[in-house]
């Protein structure tokens with residue numbers, strides 16, 4: 001009898017710990033507790049976008065960074081403290097911005113349903129809004145993420161670098177359960193936004209001992225990048241848009257990539273093996289196939305969970 005009880009206890013403890021470790025996400029997570037959360041977040045994102053066209057790109061990149069470090073747990077949103085330098089103050093933070101949009105959404109959601117909606121979910125939902133409101137697809141975001149308590153600047157070293165080659169990209173993605181197909185689809189996020197000169201400097205100056213410019217880059221395109229980003233660049237915030245239609249979510253990124261007009265080595269690297277190259281070609285010819293693949297991979301990436309609590313202010317742990 002006692003043995004049966006302790007077995008039952010052990011089993012229920014095991015189930016409990018599994019359910020808290022793998023906090024399962026669902027699309028109807030807030031249906032009872034905060035049914036208006038999603039529409040309120042959408043209107044906050046819409047309003048911010050109308051004032052600043054760079055907001056959607058910022059939100060999409062912020063969500064990607066969040067998910068790649070400790071899972072999608074809003075660790076990217078935490079402020080540094082006197083004892084801790086947070087992710088957002090780590091090295092590849094240039095262009096991470098628009099944190100205020102998440103603050104505004106959180107404020108409105110807290111006023112409606114206090115302590116219910118996690119910052120990690122707000123970020124995931126905002127990224128979906130950013131894509132949809134830029135002319136891209138929309139989708140039903142699984143929710144129920146929890147916010148983490150740890151954010152370390154040093155962890156940003158785990159992010160893939162723009163200089164990565166295809167095997168380094170593959171490794172970075174597979175460590176997070178993401179495939180080569182996910183890599184190609186998610187790189188399509190570079191249909192939005194902007195890059196600073198330092199992020200593609202390696203391709204346009206002192207590329208290697210033979211040549212200054214990456215030979216895979218189209219010549220006149222390389223020339224134009226070299227003129228905006230001279231070797232001793234003194235213009236603060238100089239750089240280039242990631243594709244020719246940088247506020248519209250479309251498949252232009254893939255078309256340009258095939259023409260040697262991508263910005264990062266990590267974009268160009270997608271052409272270096274047959275499988276990823278074939279996908280690039282497919283997405284370049286079909287916006288629809290790109291969108292379908294992007295949504296699938298976004299849901300996969302944004303389902304990497306990691307947190308424990310629901311913060312009240314997205315910048316500080318509870």
Ligand code: HEM
Nearest residue numbers: 057058061064094095160161162186189193194195196199
């Ligand atoms: C495959 C590995 C990736 C690498 C190496 C990479 C690298 C970068 C770099 C270096 C920048 C420019 C930073 C700057 O100079 O300001 C950037 C911008 C951006 N990335 Fe990526 N990225 C990757 C994947 C992704 C993914 C998966 C997404 C989202 C699905 C994404 C979305 C963006 C967006 C939207 C911007 C523009 C940000 C802005 O304009 O504020 N990237 N990325």
Ligand SMILES: *[C@@H]1O[C@H](CO)[C@@H](O)[C@H](O)[C@H]1NC(C)=O
Nearest residue numbers: 078079080099313314315316
């Ligand atoms: C977080 O940091 C930002 C920028 O340094 C500052 O404006 C803001 O007041 C801080 N917020 C909190 C809650 O500490």
Ligand SMILES: *[C@@H]1O[C@H](CO)[C@@H](O)[C@H](O)[C@H]1NC(C)=O
Nearest residue numbers: 088089090091093094095096
């Ligand atoms: C980026 O990090 C540096 C320190 O590494 C910090 O001074 C700067 O404020 C950070 N920028 C943003 C936008 O958070």
Ligand SMILES: *[C@@H]1O[C@H](CO)[C@@H](O)[C@H](O)[C@H]1NC(C)=O
Nearest residue numbers: 163164165166167168169272
């Ligand atoms: C990618 O870069 C790594 C590190 O520099 C190197 O070891 C590897 O051989 C490279 N792989 C390819 C396919 O170029």
